[in-house]
Amino acid sequence: xxxxxxxVNFQTGDLTPGKKIDRYLSGVKNMFFDQAAADAILQRExxxxxxxxxxxxxxxxxxxxxxxxxxxxxxVGREFxxxxxxxxxxxxxxxxxxCLQGKGKLLLESTDGEWAILDMYPGTASYxxxxxxxxxINVGQEKLIFYCVFPADAGHDYGTIEEIGYPKxxxxxxxxxxxxxxxxxxx
Ligand SMILES: [Fe+2]
Numbered sequence: 001x002x003x004x005x006x007x008v009n010f011q012t013g014d015l016t017p018g019k020k021i022d023r024y025l026s027g028v029k030n031m032f033f034d035q036a037a038a039d040a041i042l043q044r045e046x047x048x049x050x051x052x053x054x055x056x057x058x059x060x061x062x063x064x065x066x067x068x069x070x071x072x073x074x075x076v077g078r079e080f081x082x083x084x085x086x087x088x089x090x091x092x093x094x095x096x097x098x099c100l101q102g103k104g105k106l107l108l109e110s111t112d113g114e115w116a117i118l119d120m121y122p123g124t125a126s127y128x129x130x131x132x133x134x135x136x137i138n139v140g141q142e143k144l145i146f147y148c149v150f151p152a153d154a155g156h157d158y159g160t161i162e163e164i165g166y167p168k169x170x171x172x173x174x175x176x177x178x179x180x181x182x183x184x185x186x187x
Pocket of ligand 1: 086087088095134150
């Protein structure tokens with residue numbers, strides 16, 4: 001294959017040419033803590049929560065997958081919009097998230113059950129080590145946009161997080177961004 005460019009728009013998060021995946025509330029509803037709040041929103045509308053735009057790279061050893069992610073601002077109940085979160089299928093693989101726009105939190109948990117949270121703002125390059133699952137959360141008023149680079153054959157395991165959740169939730173309490181225990185955590 002030949003070398004190639006993609007263009008990343010720092011303001012909109014567009015990656016061109018790229019393949020876009022849209023995640024609407026109806027598709028990620030079960031991940032949120034407050035199911036009644038999610039249902040109430042879905043009675044009225046099905047908001048777009050986030051989008052991922054992938055560069056066209058073979059999912060093969062030696063290649064580097066890369067994408068942009070755009071998380072819209074908003075909340076379900078008190079909980080800020082987030083990505084589903086995943087482990088890599090191939091657990092021993094790392095990733096870098098480079099924040100382009102907005103204000104976010106990166107919530108991580110290792111296969112050993114240790115958790116961590118990092119701030120994301122324009123210019124932060126967050127290193128996600130091997131064996132750590134990762135979820136990003138938009139805690140700002142604008143879109144949270146970041147660029148990702150990962151081993152292209154790492155694969156995505158969303159199921160584990162769907163099943164057990166994260167040990168922490170990121171919520172708004174009295175206008176403050178708070179990290180609180182997740183009462184629904186299963187493990
Ligand atoms: Fe990842």
